[in-house]
Amino acid sequence: xxxxxxxxxxxxxxxxxxxxxxxxxxxxxxxxxxxxxxxxxxxxxxxxxxxxxxxxxxxxxxxxxxxxxxxxxxxxxxxxxxxxxxxxxxxxxxxxxxxxxxxxxxxxxxxxxxxxxxxxxxxxxxxxxx
Numbered sequence: 001x002x003x004x005x006x007x008x009x010x011x012x013x014x015x016x017x018x019x020x021x022x023x024x025x026x027x028x029x030x031x032x033x034x035x036x037x038x039x040x041x042x043x044x045x046x047x048x049x050x051x052x053x054x055x056x057x058x059x060x061x062x063x064x065x066x067x068x069x070x071x072x073x074x075x076x077x078x079x080x081x082x083x084x085x086x087x088x089x090x091x092x093x094x095x096x097x098x099x100x101x102x103x104x105x106x107x108x109x110x111x112x113x114x115x116x117x118x119x120x121x122x123x124x125x126x127x128x129x130x
Contacts, residue, residue, distance in 0.1 A: 047127030
């Protein structure tokens, strides 16, 4: 299978995701979403969830409760058992004010986080699902 497999997840950050003052979302929640995207790609690529070995994340802009994120993941390299996956999280909608229901669709998605993941799928687990 080629190294260009991609996946997309869109999700709204709920009030339960707000961990800090002002409804600020913990970076660990974004990493969890990246993990979900990586897992889906590994299942599509190999027929197995695999296991992330190395994750390197950068957080670039705040995310708050009520924001909508688009998580993108792409397989960029395939080894014998390793897969390198690049992930991005873009804010696509944000609340005008955390105390109101008005929201804005951003004219351009805002990159809020990115992550590189090296995952391993053991040879005996690879089913090469196409």
